[in-house]
Amino acid sequence: MHEVGITRSIVEICEENARKQGATVVHSITVEIGELSGVVPDAVEFCFEACSKGTLLEGASLIIDRVAGRGRCAACHSECIMGPYSFECPDCGSMALQRVAGDELRVKEMEID
Amino acid sequence: MCIDCGCGPSNHDHTHSHDHEHHHEHGKGKGKTVRIEEDLLGKNNRLAANNRTRFARHQLFVLNLVSSPGSGKTSILERTLADLSDQLRFAVLEGDQQTANDADRIATTGVPVKQINTGAGCHLDAHMVGHGVDAFDLDATDILMIENVGNLVCPASFDLGEDHKVAVLSVTEGEDKPLKYPQMFQAADLMLINKIDLLPYLRFDVEKCKQFARQVNPDIRIIELSCHNGVGMEEWYEWLRHGVQNKVRDEA
Numbered sequence: 586m587h588e589v590g591i592t593r594s595i596v597e598i599c600e601e602n603a604r605k606q607g608a609t610v611v612h613s614i615t616v617e618i619g620e621l622s623g624v625v626p627d628a629v630e631f632c633f634e635a636c637s638k639g640t641l642l643e644g645a646s647l648i649i650d651r652v653a654g655r656g657r658c659a660a661c662h663s664e665c666i667m668g669p670y671s672f673e674c675p676d677c678g679s680m681a682l683q684r685v686a687g688d689e690l691r692v693k694e695m696e697i698d
Numbered sequence: 699m700c701i702d703c704g705c706g707p708s709n710h711d712h713t714h715s716h717d718h719e720h721h722h723e724h725g726k727g728k729g730k731t732v733r734i735e736e737d738l739l740g741k742n743n744r745l746a747a748n749n750r751t752r753f754a755r756h757q758l759f760v761l762n763l764v765s766s767p768g769s770g771k772t773s774i775l776e777r778t779l780a781d782l783s784d785q786l787r788f789a790v791l792e793g794d795q796q797t798a799n800d801a802d803r804i805a806t807t808g809v810p811v812k813q814i815n816t817g818a819g820c821h822l823d824a825h826m827v828g829h830g831v832d833a834f835d836l837d838a839t840d841i842l843m844i845e846n847v848g849n850l851v852c853p854a855s856f857d858l859g860e861d862h863k864v865a866v867l868s869v870t871e872g873e874d875k876p877l878k879y880p881q882m883f884q885a886a887d888l889m890l891i892n893k894i895d896l897l898p899y900l901r902f903d904v905e906k907c908k909q910f911a912r913q914v915n916p917d918i919r920i921i922e923l924s925c926h927n928g929v930g931m932e933e934w935y936e937w938l939r940h941g942v943q944n945k946v947r948d949e950a
Contacts, residue, residue, distance in 0.1 A: 587820055587852035594738045602734050612729045616738075623855050623881045669880060672914055680916045690738040696729040 588628035591690070592636040595629070595647075598692045603641050608697035613646040615694050621654040621669055621687035645695075654687030742856055745824035749831075749859025756836035759938075759945040760844065762858050764882060765866035766875070767848030770892040770925060772800045774866065774934075775843055777925040779807040782935060786942060789834040791844045793822040800845065810834050821852040824859055840942050850879040861941065862887040869893050869900055873907035880914040888919045890934065895924040 599614050618626050626649045633647045656667030658674035659681040665674070672682050737743070753760050763771050772792075779788055790811040792800040801813035812833040814826050827844060834842070844860060846853045854863075865886035867875050870893060876883040883889065889911050891904065904922065911918050921937065923930030 587855060590819070590823070591738055594741065597741075598734065598736050598738070602732060602736075606730075606732055610729070623851070672916075680913065692734045692736050692738065694731055694733050694735075696731050698729040 588624060589632050589636070591624055592629050592632040595633070595692055596636050596640055596642050599645075599695055600641050603695065603697055606697055608641065610698045611642050611645040612696040612698065613648055614642065614692065614696075615648045615650060617650045617652055617689040617691045617693050619652040619654065619687040619689035621667065621684060622690045624690060626651060650693065652687055652689045655685050656682035657685050658682055739855065739857075742824045745828055746857035746859040749824055749828050752828075752831075752836075753842070753859060753861075754949050756839070757946045757949045758836055758839055758842055759942045760842045760858075760860040761941075762844045762846055762853070762860035762863045763866060764846045764850070764853045764863055764886065765848060765868075766850050766871060769848070769866045769868040769871065771845050771848070771866050772803055774890065774892060774923075774925045775845060776803060776807060777928070777931065778843075778935070778938070779804065779809045781931065782938070783807065783809060786938070787838060787840045789831075789836075789839045789842050791822075791827060791830045791842065793826075793845060793847045795819070795847060810839075816847055820847060820849050821856050822846050822858060823856050827858045841938065850875065850882045854879075854881040854885045861945065864888045864890060866890045866892055867907070869896055869902040869904070873903050874910055876907070876911040876914050883911055883918065884915045886915070886918060888921065888937065891920065891922045893924055893926070894922050894929060895927045 595614070595616055599611060603611050618624055618629065629649065630647060637643050637645065654667040654669065655664060657664050658677060658679065660679040661674060661677040663674065663676040664685070667682055667684060667687060672680050674682050765771050775790060788809045790804045790809055792804065792811060792813045793816060794800055794813070795816050798813040801811045804811040812830050814822060814830050816822065822844065831842065844858060863886040865883055867889060869891065891907065908920050911920060921930055921933050923934055925931065
């Protein structure tokens, strides 16, 4: 359950930014979680209520943008959808797929007043 | 107050004195939108980079040992320390949720050791390691072994500032572990297949295991060994010696 630590980071980053902006309220926050990041969005959602309690983020909506995994083959340069278990290029069969998207773990934005 | 990470005794029990009343509705497109674009692992990665710079300054070769619980990480360390302590100067950081049992085992070899208990935490992070190594004289150390919490999931995401992750897999586990936990075997540069003295009693397919590991990480180096009867240990020691030599040369 490293999602607890990840969720705490979300809360810390957002609180810090909200304070800098002089916000009194945070309506929503948007977080990007890639499919290949090893972080389970549902677990982050589950932890968010507990981790945000007593902070500026308490009661804010958590919006999670899930980013699909994409790979590029180093051998034939074609791009494809990449799942967590796929390393073989579907076009040329070589084991040379490199991730180009899906690793994201980022706080994108928030709505404040 | 710690200079590197800004932590201090009062930092972890802060209270929030602001009060805001929730008369508004959340997440309905109200309010001002603020772009943040901040990486969630950013803090850990910054601290890991600090650790890495510090280790390089001391020409310290650092390994992060990861595996499931019970694969034999501590036993491999015990044997390695016993066999190599007259050639290389070791220090060991032990990560476990609770107990100092592993540190006690390492301490009997005479090598400096520090136990980190993560409590409910499932992995070591760069912050814990940065403080943990304060216990050692890094100028008098060639290799730092960090034994992570036995867990094939979470430690994959947390850089500690190590030179290499070393994944240990024992033959009493399934040979398909690299496929089941691909992130960890992708992140590792070396895989140790441990307990191979037990192969005659098991249906573990070593070749299949290697094939699975290379499927998720074509460049992974693999060493088969048994810290019980010593088979394969010399190859692992050679890898360690090589790593130390390269580190000293690169940072000199």
